[in-house]
Amino acid sequence: MNETIVCAVGNVATQPVYRELAAGPSARFRLAVTARYWDREKGTWADGHTNFFTVWANRQLAVNAAASLNVGDPVIVQGRLKVRTETREAQQNRTSADIDAVSIGHDLARGTSAFRRSVRPEPAAVGAPAQPEPDWEAPAPATDSGGAGAQQPREAVAVT
Numbered sequence: 001m002n003e004t005i006v007c008a009v010g011n012v013a014t015q016p017v018y019r020e021l022a023a024g025p026s027a028r029f030r031l032a033v034t035a036r037y038w039d040r041e042k043g044t045w046a047d048g049h050t051n052f053f054t055v056w057a058n059r060q061l062a063v064n065a066a067a068s069l070n071v072g073d074p075v076i077v078q079g080r081l082k083v084r085t086e087t088r089e090a091q092q093n094r095t096s097a098d099i100d101a102v103s104i105g106h107d108l109a110r111g112t113s114a115f116r117r118s119v120r121p122e123p124a125a126v127g128a129p130a131q132p133e134p135d136w137e138a139p140a141p142a143t144d145s146g147g148a149g150a151q152q153p154r155e156a157v158a159v160t
Contacts, residue, residue, distance in 0.1 A: 004081040006099060008033050008053060009107060012073045016057075018066035027062035029069065031055050031077060031099070055079070057101045064118055065104050074107035 010033035018027045035048035055077050057065045069075065079101040086094050106113040 005078070005102075006081045007076065007078045008099060009076050010034065010053075010074075012069050012071055012075055013052060015071055016066045016069050018062065024059050025062040027057045027066045029055055029065070031075070051097070053077075054096065054098045055101050055104070056098060057104060060118065061101060061104065065101075068106075069104070074110040076103075076105050076107050077101050078103045 008031060010031045013030040013032040016027045016029040018025065031053045032050055033053065034050040036045050037048055038044075039046040077099055079099040082098045082100060084096050084098065086096075088094055
């Protein structure tokens with residue numbers, strides 16, 4: 001399948017709008033992406049042209065985006081680019097660029113963020129015993145009896 005996958009770095013321009021649809025949760029917001037360049041004459045960085053994209057998120061991404069994003073937040077959006085042209089009244093053509101998001105995150109080059117996993121509802125298992133956590137510290141049993149793939153015990157090293 002030939003699709004145009006893009007990665008856009010910019011700022012949230014509108015508050016995300018969240019909707020519960022028949023197909024599942026959906027959220028959209030506008031993303032402002034402004035090019036920056038070095039102005040040699042002034043010796044400073046300057047803003048170039050700003051592009052605006054409508055970002056669409058679906059399912060769990062929509063829920064998390066609506067709960068996490070605010071106007072002005074620096075974000076990175078990855079997704080499928082869709083450019084649409086429509087004809088309006090008086091034969092006016094209007095072109096819009098949408099991004100069907102696959103991933104959205106805060107831009108950590110411009111600030112910090114505190115990640116929290118979303119809580120997913122557990123399926124109701126009637127009478128099913130709770131499974132214990134695995135013991136990650138236990139060594140794996142040796143399956144080879146001294147061959148080339150056998151693990152050798154490590155010696156303890158004291159650090160002074």
